[in-house]
Amino acid sequence: DTEVTQTPKHLVMGMTNKKSLKCEQHMGHRAMYWYKQKAKKPPELMFVYSYEKLSINESVPSRFSPECPNSSLLNLHLHALQPEDSALYLCASSQGSGSYEQYFGPGTRLTVT
Amino acid sequence: AQSVSQHNHHVILSEAASLELGCNYSYGGTVNLFWYVQYPGQHLQLLLKYFSGDPLVKGIKGFEAEFIKSKFSFNLRKPSVQWSDTAEYFCAVNALNTGFQKLVFGTGTRLLVSP
Numbered sequence: 001d002t003e004v005t006q007t008p009k010h011l012v013m014g015m016t017n018k019k020s021l022k023c024e025q026h027m028g029h030r031a032m033y034w035y036k037q038k039a040k041k042p043p044e045l046m047f048v049y050s051y052e053k054l055s056i057n058e059s060v061p062s063r064f065s066p067e068c069p070n071s072s073l074l075n076l077h078l079h080a081l082q083p084e085d086s087a088l089y090l091c092a093s094s095q096g097s098g099s100y101e102q103y104f105g106p107g108t109r110l111t112v113t
Numbered sequence: 114a115q116s117v118s119q120h121n122h123h124v125i126l127s128e129a130a131s132l133e134l135g136c137n138y139s140y141g142g143t144v145n146l147f148w149y150v151q152y153p154g155q156h157l158q159l160l161l162k163y164f165s166g167d168p169l170v171k172g173i174k175g176f177e178a179e180f181i182k183s184k185f186s187f188n189l190r191k192p193s194v195q196w197s198d199t200a201e202y203f204c205a206v207n208a209l210n211t212g213f214q215k216l217v218f219g220t221g222t223r224l225l226v227s228p
Contacts, residue, residue, distance in 0.1 A: 031214070033216075040221075041220070041221075042220055042221050043203075044218075045215055045216060045217075048214045050214065055214060056211075056214055056215060058215075090156075090157070092157075097213065098213045099213050101147065101159050101162050102159075102216060104149075104156050104157040105156060107156065
């Protein structure tokens with residue numbers, strides 16, 4: 001099973017809402033990632049978790065808060081987002097954080113109104 | 114900081130034509146190189162990867178890529194494209210200086226194959 005699942009598929013939220021995105025993998029991978037992909041643009045790295053510890057934060061605004069409760073699960077908590085945060089949020093995982101390929105989930109399409 | 118360039122933004126081919134998509138990266142140290150594909154409405158899938166060894170790597174669906182270190186290039190090729198190859202193709206690189214954790218994508222190439 002090489003599947004990364006993400007929920008929800010679509011999310012519409014207001015600028016004062018708090019919501020969370022969820023990502024799950026059951027491949028035994030120890031590194032997990034959040035990316036943001038705007039329309040017609042490549043994915044851009046936001047966060048990297050390695051062995052459940054945050055190892056990279058690409059200067060992401062604090063209104064995005066990642067959490068890795070266990071090695072299979074990755075959350076992205078959203079609060080007070082701006083309309084420009086509307087994008088496809090992708091989760092990925094890899095066996096480790098070294099020379100391994102990343103497996104991507106289908107993404108959550110987020111619209112901030 | 115490492116960067117990845119894909120010079121072909123849009124490519125239109127007829128079925129059975131040969132394909133070559135360019136990818137150049139900026140980092141001079143040890144790198145891992147990838148090509149990902151995003152079919153319409155689907156998630157990113159790995160086509161092929163290069164970590165070390167033979168610079169000519171073969172991937173899924175008849176794709177191959179050649180790593181030329183002296184040119185900082187990792188071009189993607191397919192001898193005969195099919196309509197089902199219509200998709201967006203991303204070259205991506207991660208480097209030793211970030212522990213190979215930071216995957217940087219090129220801007221992508223949209224390929225349209227007409228039947």
